[in-house]
Amino acid sequence: MNLDRDPISSEQIQAKQNFDAILSNYQLLKKPFFKSKWFWGATGLATLGLVTVFGLSNLNNNIAYAENTTLTNNQPLTSNLPEDTPCVLPVVENAVSYEVHKVMALEGATLKLKDGSIIKILPGSLIANDMQEPVKVKTRVFHDKASAFLAGVKMDVAEGAFESAGMIEIRTSQNNKEVKINPDKPIEVSLALHKPSESFNFYYLDEKKKEWIDSPCLFSDRVQKSPEENSGKFELVQSELSTIQKELTVNQSQQQELKIELPTKEAYKISENPERIFDLDYDLSDYPELKRLKNVKFEALSNQKNFNRVINTTWSEMDLSTAGNDRFTLTFSNAKLKETIRVRPVLSGAEEQSASELFDKVKGDIDQQLIHLQSAERELKRKEAVKKKQLEKLVSDFELNTRLVMQENQSLSPNNSVQLSQATATFTTTRNGFFNADKPIKYPKPLPFQLAYVNNGNPFSPRNVYIFDQGKDVRYTYGIRNKSMNEIGLNDGEQLLIVIDAMNRVAFAKVNKKYLQQQNFGIINVTLIEQDNINEAYIRKLLNEQQAETLALR
Amino acid sequence: MSINPVYHHTNEKLQQELGWIQRAKSNPEHFGPLYRKYHEQIFRYVHQRMDDTELAFDVTSQVFLKALKNLHKYEFRGVPFGSWLYRIAKSELYQAYRERQAKRTVNVESIHLFEMIEDFDDEQSENNKKKLFKAISELKEEDVQLIELRFFEKRPFKEIGEILDITENNAKVKSFRVLEKLKKIYFKN
Numbered sequence: 248m249n250l251d252r253d254p255i256s257s258e259q260i261q262a263k264q265n266f267d268a269i270l271s272n273y274q275l276l277k278k279p280f281f282k283s284k285w286f287w288g289a290t291g292l293a294t295l296g297l298v299t300v301f302g303l304s305n306l307n308n309n310i311a312y313a314e315n316t317t318l319t320n321n322q323p324l325t326s327n328l329p330e331d332t333p334c335v336l337p338v339v340e341n342a343v344s345y346e347v348h349k350v351m352a353l354e355g356a357t358l359k360l361k362d363g364s365i366i367k368i369l370p371g372s373l374i375a376n377d378m379q380e381p382v383k384v385k386t387r388v389f390h391d392k393a394s395a396f397l398a399g400v401k402m403d404v405a406e407g408a409f410e411s412a413g414m415i416e417i418r419t420s421q422n423n424k425e426v427k428i429n430p431d432k433p434i435e436v437s438l439a440l441h442k443p444s445e446s447f448n449f450y451y452l453d454e455k456k457k458e459w460i461d462s463p464c465l466f467s468d469r470v471q472k473s474p475e476e477n478s479g480k481f482e483l484v485q486s487e488l489s490t491i492q493k494e495l496t497v498n499q500s501q502q503q504e505l506k507i508e509l510p511t512k513e514a515y516k517i518s519e520n521p522e523r524i525f526d527l528d529y530d531l532s533d534y535p536e537l538k539r540l541k542n543v544k545f546e547a548l549s550n551q552k553n554f555n556r557v558i559n560t561t562w563s564e565m566d567l568s569t570a571g572n573d574r575f576t577l578t579f580s581n582a583k584l585k586e587t588i589r590v591r592p593v594l595s596g597a598e599e600q601s602a603s604e605l606f607d608k609v610k611g612d613i614d615q616q617l618i619h620l621q622s623a624e625r626e627l628k629r630k631e632a633v634k635k636k637q638l639e640k641l642v643s644d645f646e647l648n649t650r651l652v653m654q655e656n657q658s659l660s661p662n663n664s665v666q667l668s669q670a671t672a673t674f675t676t677t678r679n680g681f682f683n684a685d686k687p688i689k690y691p692k693p694l695p696f697q698l699a700y701v702n703n704g705n706p707f708s709p710r711n712v713y714i715f716d717q718g719k720d721v722r723y724t725y726g727i728r729n730k731s732m733n734e735i736g737l738n739d740g741e742q743l744l745i746v747i748d749a750m751n752r753v754a755f756a757k758v759n760k761k762y763l764q765q766q767n768f769g770i771i772n773v774t775l776i777e778q779d780n781i782n783e784a785y786i787r788k789l790l791n792e793q794q795a796e797t798l799a800l801r
Numbered sequence: 802m803s804i805n806p807v808y809h810h811t812n813e814k815l816q817q818e819l820g821w822i823q824r825a826k827s828n829p830e831h832f833g834p835l836y837r838k839y840h841e842q843i844f845r846y847v848h849q850r851m852d853d854t855e856l857a858f859d860v861t862s863q864v865f866l867k868a869l870k871n872l873h874k875y876e877f878r879g880v881p882f883g884s885w886l887y888r889i890a891k892s893e894l895y896q897a898y899r900e901r902q903a904k905r906t907v908n909v910e911s912i913h914l915f916e917m918i919e920d921f922d923d924e925q926s927e928n929n930k931k932k933l934f935k936a937i938s939e940l941k942e943e944d945v946q947l948i949e950l951r952f953f954e955k956r957p958f959k960e961i962g963e964i965l966d967i968t969e970n971n972a973k974v975k976s977f978r979v980l981e982k983l984k985k986i987y988f989k990n
């Protein structure tokens with residue numbers, strides 16, 4: 248790594264531009280005539296024509312094939328599903344079975360699913376009609392393409408098709424009626440993932456809008472089995488919290504200091520209450536010692552209750568003494584009365600004006616700084632609360648993990664395949680449905696020609712086409728809102744294509760873009776899957792997928 | 802965070818570019834305006850990732866030669882032509898690392914490190930700069946690549962997605978995660 252390398256100026260770069268050199272190198276690279284388009288355009292077409300004629304004449308059922316091909320190509324290929332089609336449309340009902348738990352709504356429960364996912368239901372989380380009867384909690388986890396496909400779960404968003412790290416479906420019911428989840432007591436789910444969570448997002452399926460909605464969750468890539476690992480994270484958050492708290496202390500003490508510095512009107516000799524200002528009318532020859540206070544106005548301190556009495560009486564004697572802090576004590580007396588009042592001198596006229604301006608300026612500056620500090624304090628308090636929550640979460644995760652590790656040690660036998668997964672997505676929910684850790688993968692570019700499908704020489708008109716890319720671990724779906732049948736594309740390498748027609752017949756074919764491109768047309772011979780074979784095991788075999796348990800669990 | 806204005810083309814600019822491309826497809830000599838428009842950007846992208854300046858000029862020329870050679874395959878996808886060139890540049894760079902013993906380097910400017918430190922809400926000191934520099938060197942190559950694109954070169958997510966061939970959203974998520982990872986290493990150190 249280099250730090251602050253000398254920059255190269257635009258002029259230096261422009262001086263090196265040489266388009267003529269690029270052009271002449273390009274001329275040298277130009278294809279020889281036998282690789283040029285015109286040559287192959289003419290020769291290729293002639294050859295292709297001959298090959299097609301001979302090829303088709305040698306095919307079994309050649310006449311039927313040719314007819315069917317024509318028929319198939321005339322089929323409209325944009326047969327998208329109707330708008331009211333549900334977004335979860337199982338290929339075969341109950342092809343992917345549910346794990347069923349019974350939970351008493353008043354008691355709650357912590358359910359540990361076969362793949363290691365955990366569902367925490369608090370007492371009162373489930374709002375059942377009959378609180379004395381158990382609530383059925385049905386769950387399915389999806390850790391492979393086969394199960395998600397058979398369950399008919401839509402696996403795409405506007406940005407592409409989903410590559411999933413793990414998906415769960417949760418349904419709570421009582422007497423076949425959905426049981427709602429208490430919004431104040433959401434269910435907490437820790438979904439086991441079969442891939443590291445990095446670069447995955449989290450979504451729930453809005454079955455009304457028929458789209459996946461981005462949703463918050465906490466990804467964790469490793470169960471904190473060792474206290475050392477946990478403490479590393481814990482220490483980091485703790486040190487972040489301590490930094491925030493230090494900043495908070497500094498902020499608060501700065502505020503305190505500023506509040507002390509806030510100017511007072513008394514310090515600036517400005518009046519607090521003009522109605523309590525008075526001056527003394529006396530003969531200077533009688534009080535020569537007050538010469539220095541001539542023209543000085545006084546303001547009675549706010550706690551001097553005898554103010555009105557003092558100013559409404561005519562006095563024959565007066566005595567002035569200092570009372571500290573620029574304050575004075577005035578004692579007035581006459582034949583009948585004697586009153587003492589504490590006062591402070593105040594400025595008047597132009598002097599008061601400029602003192603007031605200065606006061607306002609200093610106070611305004613300090614007020615501004617205080618507002619800034621107070622807003623920073625609020626932000627720091629917010630950050631502090633977040634860090635505290637993170638710490639609590641780490642502590643509870645650690646406790647939970649410790650408990651699970653203990654359970655694992657106690658319960659695992661060589662025959663028991665249930666183990667803890669390494670990565671989890673933890674989220675809370677107040678709804679039933681599908682939740683999925685996914686990332687969108689772009690659809691491949693559409694092929695330059697349309698595909699047509701035949702089965703044993705008969706045309707097959709698919710309602711949907713699914714292309715499973717083994718390399719990218721993703722299923723591309725066509726014939727849906729986002730992707731029409733005209734947009735089918737293929738990535739490199741062999742892909743599994745599954746087609747379903749309007750009669751729910753399912754067929755498959757292995758396809759290869761290279762091969763299709765060489766042919767420059769796309770007739771795909773698909774093999775029908777017998778109804779009895781439309782199950783997880785069969786589809787998994789086609790996809791070369793392992794058992795879900797072995798994939799998801801370690 | 803500033804946005805690279807070159808990537809954010811107006812519709813008119815995109816149309817103008819599309820016109821140049823179509824003309825260049827029929828006659829390579831019309832590729833000139835595209836070459837002049839993108840030469841500096843592509844050179845800086847390449848040079849940012851290697852030590853040898855002369856070799857960087859050489860690789861840049863290769864990028865444009867390849868672009869010209871494969872121009873007939875280019876399809877307009879609503880983004881500037883530059884994103885296609887960046888993808889070629891990325892592949893040419895890897896080829897240079899493999900075949901020409903070019904050394905992969907990461908060039909960092911202090912100002913960018915200080916900006917990141919500010920984002921981390923930490924003090925902008927020389928010591929922290931060194932700490933961040935060290936933390937970046939501990940990241941994996943693909944993570945450094947994201948940091949380079951987003952934080953040193955200030956590229957918008959859309960462009961990062963185009964260069965790395967991932968979605969814009971994925972580029973956002975990945976950048977966020979790398980930054981979090983970097984932060985952890987930085988504060989741990």
